[in-house]
Amino acid sequence: MEIRISGVSKYYYAEGKTIKALDDVNLVIPANRIFTLLGPSGSGKTTLLRCIVGLEMPDTGEIAIGDEIVWSREKNISVPPEKRGLGMVFQTYAIWPHMNVFDNVAYPLQVRGMAKDEITQRVAETLRFVQLEGFERRPATKLSGGQQQRVALARALVAAPKVILFDEPLSNLDAKLREETRKELRAFLGKLGITAVYVTHDRVEALALSDSIAVMRAGQIVETGSPQKIYFDADHRFVADFIGRANLVPARVVAEEGGQTVVDCALGRVACQRRAIPAGAEATLCIRPEFIHVMNGEAPAGQNMVNGRIASLAFVGETYEAEIHAGELQLLARIDPDAGLAAGDAVHFALAPAHCLLVAQ
Ligand code: ADP
Ligand code: MG
Numbered sequence: 001m002e003i004r005i006s007g008v009s010k011y012y013y014a015e016g017k018t019i020k021a022l023d024d025v026n027l028v029i030p031a032n033r034i035f036t037l038l039g040p041s042g043s044g045k046t047t048l049l050r051c052i053v054g055l056e057m058p059d060t061g062e063i064a065i066g067d068e069i070v071w072s073r074e075k076n077i078s079v080p081p082e083k084r085g086l087g088m089v090f091q092t093y094a095i096w097p098h099m100n101v102f103d104n105v106a107y108p109l110q111v112r113g114m115a116k117d118e119i120t121q122r123v124a125e126t127l128r129f130v131q132l133e134g135f136e137r138r139p140a141t142k143l144s145g146g147q148q149q150r151v152a153l154a155r156a157l158v159a160a161p162k163v164i165l166f167d168e169p170l171s172n173l174d175a176k177l178r179e180e181t182r183k184e185l186r187a188f189l190g191k192l193g194i195t196a197v198y199v200t201h202d203r204v205e206a207l208a209l210s211d212s213i214a215v216m217r218a219g220q221i222v223e224t225g226s227p228q229k230i231y232f233d234a235d236h237r238f239v240a241d242f243i244g245r246a247n248l249v250p251a252r253v254v255a256e257e258g259g260q261t262v263v264d265c266a267l268g269r270v271a272c273q274r275r276a277i278p279a280g281a282e283a284t285l286c287i288r289p290e291f292i293h294v295m296n297g298e299a300p301a302g303q304n305m306v307n308g309r310i311a312s313l314a315f316v317g318e319t320y321e322a323e324i325h326a327g328e329l330q331l332l333a334r335i336d337p338d339a340g341l342a343a344g345d346a347v348h349f350a351l352a353p354a355h356c357l358l359v360a361q
Contacts, residue, residue: 001066001162001195003029003052008061010047010219021047022058023219029197030212031066034189036198038206039216040242045199048216049165052197053088054081065163087156091168095140095148095155101127102136105154112159126158130188145173146181153188163195170205182208203243207231215239233273237359240286247292247331249285251358253277260353266329267306272356283358291355292333294322296341299348304356310335310345 010022021044029035037045050056052063054070057078063071065086070079095104102123109119127133130150135143140151149169156164169185170178186209189196200206206213207227214224215238223230223239234240241248251265256279260271265285277283299305308326313335320335324347333349335341 002031003027003163003195003197004062004064005029005048005052006062008048008051008058008063010044010051010056010058020219022051025061025219025221027214027221027224029195031195032193033211034186034196034198034209036200036206036210036213037216038200038203038213038242041201043216044219045201045216046167047219049088049167049197049199052163053086053165054079054084085162087159087161087164089149089152089156089164089166089169091171095151097139097141099140100136101132101138101140101143101151104140104151105158108155108159122158123154126154129157129191130154144177146177146184149173149181150184153185157192161194163197164189164192165197165199167199168201169198171200171202178205185209207243213243215242232355233357234286234359237284237286240284240357240359245289245332247287247289247329249287249329251283251285253279253281253283253358255279261358263358266327267351268327270304270351270356271353272358273354275358277358283360286357286359287331287351287355289321289332289334291352292324292331292349294324294333294335294339294341294347294349296339296345296347298346299350302350304351304353305348306351307346307348310341310343310347313341313343 005025005027008022008025012019012021025048037048039045047056051058058071060073062069065084069077070084071077105123105126106119109122130153132150170181173181182205198209210227213227213230215222217238222236223234230239230243240246249265251263254262254264259274261275261277262269262271263285299307306326308324311323311325313320313322320337322333322335324331324333
């Protein structure tokens with residue numbers, strides 16, 4: 001089910017101050033895909049999710065789920081949360097510790113007054129789906145973090161929602177379990193094929209899970225696109241910087257030549273992936289560390305060739321992270337542990353225009 005958000009703003013009033021948590025958000029969340037709201041803490045992700053669910057009322061705008069308008073200030077429509085046909089998984093799971101697995105999952109059906117037999121059957125089906133068959137009588141407190149997560153998922157799914165929403169559901173798990181649970185969740189959601197709205201501040205989680213990502217900052221949607229588009233081809237400096245490690249170099253556009261946009265910057269003249277930016281305009285050149293392939297010695301003359309010196313190397317497991325002095329710049333690069341390079345070595349690298357991304361200031 002598609003979700004359409006138009007002109008939604010939301011203010012909070014606290015300690016005599018007004019906080020603009022959402023600032024004229026316009027967004028279409030496509031049906032039957034995993035859509036992620038990604039942004040730093042305080043950017044408005046939870047507020048937007050709570051507005052969709054109906055736990056928060058916007059101050060302006062309209063929200064529609066499928067064909068139904070669930071909120072409109074102008075039309076005076078406000079559908080209560082339990083009538084919106086949604087399932088939600090919270091950051092803290094909100095699992096009831098005094099109940100067993102069955103009762104936790106059955107709860108949404110019991111409050112609807114569903115017949116006992118049907119509840120038993122639905123809960124069994126849902127627990128089978130999240131691979132917790134046989135755990136019905138287990139007290140909620142006797143589950144691992146990953147299992148609790150699956151109970152929360154089962155409870156959100158048991159009433160067959162049209163849309164499922166998640167607010168940072170993996171943030172309480174340790175790194176290894178988070179990765180496993182993320183893969184599991186991706187598989188569950190893939191099988192279900194319903195609309196999923198997922199909130200996180202973790203860029204790796206967003207990249208690995210999503211069909212589409214909307215990046216938020218200060219109550220606004222900055223940019224929306226596929227994980228690949230957001231990572232390799234962002235339009236905004238903020239997005240390029242937030243979604244991955246990036247070297248950001250101030251640049252001035254010189255000309256468009258042979259399908260590339262040429263800029264001047266502290267690395268010299270650099271041919272970049274083509275962007276419709278007029279000559280003379282300022283932009284930021286974004287180069288990801290993994291696209292700086294460092295080689296020993298001085299560069300042969302040529303376009304996009306840069307000379308530098310390794311300032312420092314840090315071993316991080318699969319690679320070295322190197323700081324490279326190039327002119328007045330410090331660039332972050334990745335270096336293969338087998339390359340035999342050390343701090344102080346003179347090096348050079350060639351920048352592939354396809355990986356020289358120009359973003360708006
Ligand atoms: P995120 O989920 O991206 O971290 P939130 O939606 O929780 O962001 O918060 C957006 C902004 O609104 C922040 O500045 C936050 O401090 C503020 N805020 C959120 N909830 C409340 C509230 N109940 N009362 C006052 N301010 C709030
Ligand atoms: Mg939040």
